[in-house]
Amino acid sequence: MVRSFNVRTPGQGLHEITELVSALVRESDIDEGLCTVFIRHTSASLTIQENADPSARRDLEMWLNRLVPEGDRDFTHTAEGPDDMPSHIKSILTNVSLSIPVIEGTLALGTWQGIYIWEHRTRPHTRQIVVHVG
Amino acid sequence: MVRSFNVRTPGQGLHEITELVSALVRESDIDEGLCTVFIRHTSASLTIQENADPSARRDLEMWLNRLVPEGDRDFTHTAEGPDDMPSHIKSILTNVSLSIPVIEGTLALGTWQGIYIWEHRTRPHTRQIVVHVG
Amino acid sequence: MVRSFNVRTPGQGLHEITELVSALVRESDIDEGLCTVFIRHTSASLTIQENADPSARRDLEMWLNRLVPEGDRDFTHTAEGPDDMPSHIKSILTNVSLSIPVIEGTLALGTWQGIYIWEHRTRPHTRQIVVHVG
Numbered sequence: 001m002v003r004s005f006n007v008r009t010p011g012q013g014l015h016e017i018t019e020l021v022s023a024l025v026r027e028s029d030i031d032e033g034l035c036t037v038f039i040r041h042t043s044a045s046l047t048i049q050e051n052a053d054p055s056a057r058r059d060l061e062m063w064l065n066r067l068v069p070e071g072d073r074d075f076t077h078t079a080e081g082p083d084d085m086p087s088h089i090k091s092i093l094t095n096v097s098l099s100i101p102v103i104e105g106t107l108a109l110g111t112w113q114g115i116y117i118w119e120h121r122t123r124p125h126t127r128q129i130v131v132h133v134g
Numbered sequence: 135m136v137r138s139f140n141v142r143t144p145g146q147g148l149h150e151i152t153e154l155v156s157a158l159v160r161e162s163d164i165d166e167g168l169c170t171v172f173i174r175h176t177s178a179s180l181t182i183q184e185n186a187d188p189s190a191r192r193d194l195e196m197w198l199n200r201l202v203p204e205g206d207r208d209f210t211h212t213a214e215g216p217d218d219m220p221s222h223i224k225s226i227l228t229n230v231s232l233s234i235p236v237i238e239g240t241l242a243l244g245t246w247q248g249i250y251i252w253e254h255r256t257r258p259h260t261r262q263i264v265v266h267v268g
Numbered sequence: 269m270v271r272s273f274n275v276r277t278p279g280q281g282l283h284e285i286t287e288l289v290s291a292l293v294r295e296s297d298i299d300e301g302l303c304t305v306f307i308r309h310t311s312a313s314l315t316i317q318e319n320a321d322p323s324a325r326r327d328l329e330m331w332l333n334r335l336v337p338e339g340d341r342d343f344t345h346t347a348e349g350p351d352d353m354p355s356h357i358k359s360i361l362t363n364v365s366l367s368i369p370v371i372e373g374t375l376a377l378g379t380w381q382g383i384y385i386w387e388h389r390t391r392p393h394t395r396q397i398v399v400h401v402g
Contacts, residue, residue, distance in 0.1 A: 002300050002369050002376070032136050034170055034266045036302055036367045040378030042318045048230045050176045050222060055211040059219050060226060062208055067201075067335075074330055077323040085327050088318060092328060096316045096381075097367040099170045099231040101136050101266040108136070108264045110174030113230075130376045132302045132369040134268070134402070166270050168304055168400045182364045184310045184356060189345040193353050194360060196342055233304045233365040235270050235400040242270070242398045244308030247364075268402070 001028040004130045009119035012083075014049065014057045018107075018115045021131055025102055028133040033102045037115060040128040043087035044119045045094040051114030064090055087120035094118055102133065135162040138264045143253035146217075148183065148191045152241075152249045155265055159236055162267040167236045171249060174262040177221035178253045179228040185248030198224055221254035228252055236267065269296040272398045277387035280351075282317065282325045286375075286383045289399055293370055296401040301370045305383060308396040311355035312387045313362040319382030332358055355388035362386055370401065 003024050009015050017037075025035055039046050050056040068089045070082040077085045098115065101108040109115075117127055137158050143149050151171075159169055173180050184190040202223045204216040211219045232249065235242040243249075251261055271292050277283050285305075293303055307314050318324040336357045338350040345353045366383065369376040377383075385395055 002371055004371075004376075034168075034268060034302075036369065038367065038369050038376065040376065040381065042316065042324075042378070042380055047226050048176065049226060053211060053213075056176075056219065056222055059209050059211045060222060063202075063206075063219075063223050066208070068331070072331075074334070075327050077321060077327045079321075085324065085331075088324055088328060089331050092315050092317060092362055094226055095230075096363075099172065099233055099266075099367055101170065101172050101264045103136055103138075103264070108138075108172065108174065110176070110262065112176055113174065128378065130369045130371070132367075134302060168302075168402060181360050182310065183360060187345060187347075190310075190353065190356055193343050193345045194356060197336075197340075197353075197357050200342070228360055229364075233306065233367055233400075235304065235306050235398045237270055237272075237398070242272075242306065242308065244310070244396065246310055247308065 001133045007117055007127050009125050009127055011124050012119055012122055014116040014118055016114050016116050021115055022107055024131045025107055025133055030102055030133050031105050033134055034099055035102050035107060036099045036132045038097045038130045042091055043121050044117060044127050045091040046098050047094045047116050047118050048113050049116060050112050052112055083122045090120045135267045141251055141261050143259050143261055145258050146253055146256055148250040148252055150248050150250050155249055156241055158265045159241055159267055164236055164267050165239050167268055168233055169236050169241060170231060170233045170266045172231045172264045176225055177255050178251060178261050179225040180232050181228045181250050181252050182247050183250060184246050186246055217256045224254045269401045275385055275395050277393050277395055279392050280387055280390055282384040282386055284382050284384050289383055290375055292399045293375055293401055298370055298401050299373050301402055302367055303370050303375060304367045304400045306365045306398045310359055311389050312385060312395050313359040314366050315362050315384050315386050316381050317384060318380050320380055351390045358388045
């Protein structure tokens with residue numbers, strides 16, 4: 001089964017989509033298998049991270065912004081603004097696809113794992129996610 | 135087929151699990167397909183790297199520790215100790231899932247590729263791995 | 269279906285393989301499913317990135333070379349030359365496998381997404397790619 005959905009991100013940051021993906025796994029009615037999440041963009045990405053304490057996500061965001069700051073004088077791809085090239089770099093350092101086994105009809109995520117869209121652009125964007133369950 | 139196993143890591147470093155995954159591929163009796171390895175944690179991750187010369191793995195470890203040092207004054211998520219936030223960051227830079235084709239009943243790894251759990255916490259941990267072969 | 273092909277890279281840089289992978293998806297005759305691309309090396313990797321403006325790829329290359337420069341005095345794994353250890357590090361920061369859903373017989377890539385081999389070694393290499401479509 002392949003399904004797509006759109007998420008409107010409020011701007012830069014980690015936005016949880018675990019429940020949206022879990023709902024598609026339930027809809028698939030597959031008991032044991034594999035769920036793959038794919039993002040159709042190069043300036044936003046996917047990651048699985050700690051879903052409990054929000055301070056972990058804030059620190060991830062801070063650290064990645066420090067590693068890939070805007071205003072780098074060596075960037076030449078700047079037509080779309082100062083957040084454009086950092087967004088591409090952050091995307092290649094994280095994930096465009098994630099595969100999670102399904103056990104007893106449920107994503108085999110660990111207790112502290114949540115699935116997140118990582119929006120790297122400053123402004124809100126509509127992001128397309130494609131999910132395969134098989 | 136979905137199977138889980140636990141690995142007790144001796145602390146920070148790359149710990150090979152190629153043979154454990156290969157055994158599950160043999161058990162599945164699948165001749166041609168796809169094997170996906172998933173780790174149920176956010177402070178340890180997966181990677182495929184050089185399995186020959188241990189100096190490559192030591193240098194990987196050194197480099198990543200230098201990129202994400204403990205004691206960063208900007209970290210706020212520090213309740214679990216100085217290795218907590220660096221572990222989350224190292225996890226998002228590496229992999230939570232890996233997918234490897236299966237050919238003639240065997241993982242299609244290159245000659246120099248091994249599958250590793252990368253333990254990012256200082257102390258030993260029990261890590262849960264889920265493997266899907268289909 | 270599992271198929272392999274070789275790509276001769278002209279040296280360091282991003283080399284597009286979208287059309288080679290798409291051709292295998294068409295050959296598989298699968299209408300809805302999942303395509304997984306795997307690279308059998310630890311000094312070259314895979315990434316999905318912007319396929320329009322080449323300046324984005326040049327900036328990615330520049331940034332990663334700056335993050336992981338040759339000649340790092342802390343490297344001990346140097347027998348194969350100054351580009352050896354940086355190649356392994358760049359590989360673990362990017363991808364060894366990528367999974368892309370297939371919809372209506374076509375890779376569900378976004379408008380601006382292309383699939384690339386990222387050659388990290390300075391000299392040309394023959395790289396083996398394995399593709400699973402199921």
